[in-house]
Ligand SMILES: O=C(O)CCC(=O)C(=O)O
C-alpha cells in the first residue's frame with residue numbers, strides 16, 4: 001500500500017451509494033485504521049481562516065500566549081484546555097519533549113463541574129483577530145456536518161444498534177487542538193490517539209510531515225486537496241473487540257515554513273459506558289482520565305509505547 005484509502009462522506013449519506021461506501025469504510029478501518037475523508041462538506045474558507053488566525057495567535061509574544069496556559073483555564077484535568085508552549089508535551093518517553101506548541105479547546109459549557117467540561121479562556125478579537133471566532137465556527141461545522149454522519153456509520157460497523165450513536169454522543173466530548181510545528185524541526189512523537197476517532201485538518205503543504213505505521217514501516221501521509229485525514233482511536237479499537245485498528249502515527253516536519261494542523265479528537269459523552277459485542281465494558285470518563293494522566297506523566301504514547 002502506497003497511499004491511504006479515500007472515503008466519501010457524501011456517498012456514505014446517499015441511499016444509492018451508502019452500502020458500497022460502508023463496505024469500503026469497513027475495509028479501511030480493519031486494514032489501516034486511517035483514511036482520507038473526501039466530500040466532507042466543510043467549507044474550505046472556514047479551514048483557511050482558522051489556520052491564518054491560528055498563525056497570528058502563535059506569533060504573539062510568549063508571555064501573552066502564556067496568559068491562556070493550562071493553569072489559567074482552571075478546569076479538570078488541567079491539561080484538557082489552553083495553551084501549551086514549545087516542548088511542553090512528552091508523548092513517547094524515548095523521544096523526549098515534542099517540538100510543537102498548541103492550544104486546546106473543547107465544547108463550552110457554563111458551570112459544568114464534570115471532567116473535561118467548562119468554558120475555554122480564549123484571547124479576544126483585539127488581541128488575536130479571528131482566533132476564537134474562526135475556531136469555534138469550525139467546531140460548529142465539524143460537530144454538525146461530519147461527526148454524527150461518520151460516527152453513525154462507524155457505530156453500525158462495530159455492531160451497535162440503531163440510535164446507539166445518538167444516545168452515547170449527545171453531546172460528544174471534544175478535544176479540539178490547534179498545533180504549530182516550527183519549520184525544519186517540528187515533531188510529534190509516535191503514539192496512538194486515545195479517543196473514538198480523530199479528524200485531522202492539515203494545511204495543504206508539499207511536505208510529508210505526518211507518517212503512519214502500516215505493515216512494519218512508516219507511510220508518509222501528505223495532505224490531499226479538499227480532504228481530511230481520519231484515524232481511529234484506542235476506544236473504538238476496544239469497542240470493536242480489536243477488529244478495527246488505532247494505528248500509531250507521528251509527525252516529523254522538515255518543511256521550510258511552519259505547519260499548522262487542526263486535529264479534532266472525538267470521544268463519547270463523558271457519562272457514557274460502552275459495551276462491545278463480546279462484552280468488553282468500560283467507562284468513558286475513566287478511560288479518558290487514564291489517558292490524560294499518562295500524557296501528564298510524559299508517557300502518552302498509548303499503543304505505540306511498545307514500538308521502538
Ligand atoms: O499534526 C498532525 O498531523 C497529527 C497530530 C497528532 O497526531 C495528534 O496530535 O494526536
Ligand SMILES: [Fe+2]
Pocket residue numbers: 191192193249
Ligand atoms: Fe495523533
